[in-house]
Amino acid sequence: xxxxxxxxxxxxxxxxxxxxxxxxxxxxxxxxxxxxxxxxxxxxxxxxxxxxxxxxxxxxxxxxxxxxxxxxxxxxxxxxxxxxxxxxxxxxxxxxxxxxxxxxxxxxxxxxxxxxxxxxxxxxxxxxxxxxxxxxxxxxxxxxxxxxxxxxxxxxxxxxxxxxxxxxxxxxxxxxxxxxxxxxxxxxxxxxxxxxxxxxxxxxxxxxxxxxxxxxxxxxxxxxxxxxxxxxxxxxxxxxxxxxxxxxxxxxxxxxxxxxxxxxxxxxxxxxxxxxxxxxxxxxxxxxxxxxxx
Numbered sequence: 001x002x003x004x005x006x007x008x009x010x011x012x013x014x015x016x017x018x019x020x021x022x023x024x025x026x027x028x029x030x031x032x033x034x035x036x037x038x039x040x041x042x043x044x045x046x047x048x049x050x051x052x053x054x055x056x057x058x059x060x061x062x063x064x065x066x067x068x069x070x071x072x073x074x075x076x077x078x079x080x081x082x083x084x085x086x087x088x089x090x091x092x093x094x095x096x097x098x099x100x101x102x103x104x105x106x107x108x109x110x111x112x113x114x115x116x117x118x119x120x121x122x123x124x125x126x127x128x129x130x131x132x133x134x135x136x137x138x139x140x141x142x143x144x145x146x147x148x149x150x151x152x153x154x155x156x157x158x159x160x161x162x163x164x165x166x167x168x169x170x171x172x173x174x175x176x177x178x179x180x181x182x183x184x185x186x187x188x189x190x191x192x193x194x195x196x197x198x199x200x201x202x203x204x205x206x207x208x209x210x211x212x213x214x215x216x217x218x219x220x221x222x223x224x225x226x227x228x229x230x231x232x233x234x235x236x237x238x239x240x241x242x243x244x245x246x247x248x249x250x251x252x253x254x255x256x257x258x259x260x261x262x263x264x265x266x267x268x269x270x271x272x273x274x275x276x277x278x279x280x281x282x283x284x285x286x287x288x289x290x291x292x293x294x
Contacts, residue, residue: 001196001203003027004051006034006042006084007058011152012098015189016057023196027051030058036080037072046087052204053196054088055096056081059128063102064257066124077127082134089140094207096192101148101180101217103129106261111221113267114146114213122258132213141208145192145216148266149227152185153292158224162231163293166241176225176248180264181217184285188216191277198275210274215266218282225249230283234290 001024007013008028020026027049034045036058046054060066060076081097088095102125103118120126135142151157165172199206222230225248232241251260272278279285 001025001053002049002051003053003055004029004046004049005055005057006030006045007056010057010059011155011157011185012150012188013057014154015152015186016055016192019186019189019193020055020196023193024052036076039079039083042080042083043087046084047091050091051093053094053096054084055192056084057098059098061124063122063124063260066127067122067257070123073123073127074130077124078131078134081131082138085135085138085140085142088142089138093141094204094211095135095140095142097131097135097142097144099132099144099146100125100128101146101264101266102261103132103146104261104264106263109263111265111267112215114215114270121261124258125261136213141211143207143211144213145271146213146266147183147188147215148180148217148264149182150185150188151182151289153289158182158227159231159286159289162228163235166232166235166243168242170242170244172228172243172246173249173253174225174228174246175251175254176223177250177262178260179221179223179262181220181266181268182222182227182282182286183218183279184282184289186289187218187279187285191216191279194277195275214271214274215268216271216279217266217268218279218285219268220282221265222282227282227286230286231290234287236290236293
């Protein structure tokens with residue numbers, strides 16, 4: 001099995017490069033070796049590698065910057081994956097792409113399922129949804145995995161920010177009205193590796209029979225306030241914390257250029273029922289992740 005991973009330096013891509021290694025020959029590339037703003041460069045990399053599986057772990061994720069850097073967000077989140085899907089179709093490769101809970105407006109009080117109608121409320125969410133639609137329109141063999149609140153300990157994330165704040169602030173105010181599924185990038189990468197290892201002696205045929213759009217995120221739901229409290233409780237270097245209280249706040253208390261959807265928790269049952277796999281409870285994954293705090 002030949003795998004081409006685009007975006008191996010990001011928090012998910014870094015983990016994917018390691019978890020996919022036992023499955024076959026993994027080739028990886030990222031910026032600056034590959035500039036996603038150059039379509040012909042993207043096409044050349046894929047046509048030269050001719051992978052069985054093409055994985056796009058890249059994205060333009062700065063939600064607030066996307067409000068003003070619209071052209072860049074669209075180039076990376078729409079045009080680049082569209083080109084990847086086109087090239088994957090030419091060589092009959094399986095294309096794996098990651099999307100976001102931010103395609104929803106956050107007004108639903110229950111878990112979002114794949115059949116719910118997206119309605120993004122910021123440029124980032126719109127760019128990711130447009131990217132999804134572009135891939136679907138190509139008609140190639142693809143998996144689109146919508147995930148949420150992805151974090152790692154080796155890159156800036158909500159978890160690393162809370163740990164940093166706890167070392168410098170006696171009081172933390174964390175929004176309690178944003179709710180979703182915290183997802184450790186390592187668990188997301190590992191479940192993808194498990195998925196690709198299925199199918200016996202005909203893995204590609206098995207996978208192609210099950211392609212489509214799936215929600216894939218940490219099991220269980222939390223507010224950012226609940227998540228932050230768990231981070232502080234599980235911090236193995238808690239003696240370094242100066243924080244004495246953590247207070248709930250509302251999203252409106254922290255004005256930002258981009259609006260945030262409030263309740264975007266994902267229902268991942270379709271993925272579990274189809275593949276017999278699921279990510280662990282978000283609290284268990286967080287405990288495992290916190291073992292990497294240095």
